[in-house]
Amino acid sequence: MTDTPINLDELRERIDHLDGDILRLISERAECAKQVAEIKTKADPDTVFYRPEREAQVLRRIMALNKGPLDSEEMARLFREIMSACLALERPxxxxxxxxxxxxxxxxxxxxxxxxxxxxxxxxxxxxxxxxxxxxxxxxxxxxxxxxxxxxxxxxxxxxxxxxxxCGEVVLRIHQHLLISHNTRRDKVSRVYSHPQSFAQCRKWLDAHFPSAERVPVASNAEAARLVKSEWHSAAIAGDMAAKLYDLEKIAEKIEDRPDNSTRFLIIGNQDVPMSGEDKTSIVVAMRNQPGALHDLLEPFHRHQIDLTRLETRPSRTGVWNYVFFIDFKGHCEDPVVEAVLEEVRLRAAELKVLGSYPMGVL
Ligand SMILES: O=C(O)C(=O)C[C@]1(C(=O)O)C=C[C@@H](O)C=C1
Missing domain, CATH: 3.40.190.10 (Periplasmic binding protein-like II)
Known part of the structure; x- marks a missing residue:
């Protein structure tokens, strides 16, 4: 910006002008996406249009370039929507x-x-x-x-x-609220509906504020929100989307016991995702039931300095899968170091399945 506008009219004129520029640029970008779609289809009639690695790179670049005053996450969200619309133009x-x-x-x-x-x-x-x-x-x-x-x-x-x-992961900060309908008597709440996970996340708060209310577990928080609509003595624990969908009032906000409460979600699909530069890989490994099995499994990761981000055990459902481990680690399965580690693990394991390599969650 060169000269400083001094009044409201001038500022609004400038905003109109900028909006015109933004509109033109978004349309130009959308034209490019249409051409990308043509190139993809020409190269392969069965092509996939959604490219998670490219989307992650676009968003990371925007966040790195951003100089404010909007914060980088907010800016990335705006670009997320622009890309979403461009992809829908290629193929919904x-x-x-x-x-x-x-x-x-x-x-x-x-x-x-x-x-x-x-x-x-x-x-x-x-x-x-x-x-x-x-x-x-x-x-x-x-x-x-x-x-x-x-x-x-x-x-x-x-x-x-x-x-x-x-094909991807997304981490969501989970904020739970206590919701009532417009005809609920807020001083008479004797029952609270929610999903068992949400009850667990708000246990201390409920013990402190509604110790004697009946806690009724239901299949989802959205279902809990739906139920309170018609009950004058009930409340639901659910998030913003459910509150909006069922037009409920928040009588207490962010009641989760831990302020950093978040949930990780996985994106599943049929495609192998190329490297984005900051990736994770998920594998499932069956080990034979013998002493030192877990040590044998983890040793190659340690030796090659691969950062494990999660390790879970599940009971096996067949004889072969005695111990089944779900492992997430940083790196992509096309990276030579990761390839070498997976080869070593494969030799030690009864079975190894790579569930996918995918960009680390950006937003
Ligand atoms: O680069 C591509 O392959 C595109 O299709 C363009 C674009 C974008 O709008 O930037 C759109 C959809 C893809 O998922 C990735 C990126």
Missing amino acids: IKVAYLGPEGTFTQQAALKHFGESAISLPMAAIDEVFREVEAGAANYGVVPVENSTEGVVNHTLDSFMDSSMRI
């Missing part, structure tokens, strides 16, 4: 998520793919897997771990039986 994509509408998983799906993706609620985690496997949705979004409550076992178990690949 369908995303199945663990529903119903108004869940944190839907919020994660929108955060990752933007508002232009078509989101389809599913009743259970294995339905999300099936929908993507059957090709009815291009991608799926499922929760995998919460910082307070730990791992989501259904998701890990679904990977054991599935050929789905992990």
Whole structure:
């Protein structure tokens, strides 16, 4: 900016002018995306249009270039929506998520793919897997771990039986609120509905503020929000999306016991994602039931200085899979060091499956 405007009219004139520029530039960008789609289709009629590694690079670059006054996350969110619209112009994509509408998983799906993706609620985690496997949705979004409550076992178990690949991750800060409907008597709340995970995340707060209210676990926080709509003595614990969807009032905000409460979600699909520069890999390994098995498994990672970010054990469901470990680590399976480690692990394991290499969550 060269000269400093002095009054409201001048400032608004400048904003109109800038909006015109932004509009022109977004349209030019969208034209480029259309041409990208033509090139992709010419190269391969069965091409995939969504490119997670490229999207992660675009967002990281924007965050690095940003000099304010908007903060980098906010700026990246705006670009997230621009890219989402550009992708929809290339080919609209369908995303199945663990529903119903108004869940944190839907919020994660929108955060990752933007508002232009078509989101389809599913009743259970294995339905999300099936929908993507059957090709009815291009991608799926499922929760995998919460910082307070730990791992989501259904998701890990679904990977054991599935050929789905992990194409991305998204981490969502989870804020829980106590919600009531417009006809709830706030001094007479005797029952609280929520998902068991959400109850666990707000246990201390509930003990302190509603020690004698009945706690009724339901299948999702969105379902909890739906139920309080018609009950004058009930409240629900749920997030912003459910509050908005069912037009509920927040009587207490951010009631989660831990301020850093967050949930990690995985994006599942059928594609192998190239390197983005900052990637993670997820594997599942079966070890034989013998002393030192876990040490043998982890030793190559330690020797090659590969950073493990998560290690979970699940009971095996067949004789071969005595111990089943889910491991996440930093790096991409096309990186030669990671390739060497995986080769060593493969020799020591009864079975090894790479679930996918994918960009580390950006937003
Ligand atoms: O670069 C591409 O492959 C594009 O299709 C363009 C674009 C974008 O808008 O920047 C859109 C969708 C892809 O998922 C990645 C990026």
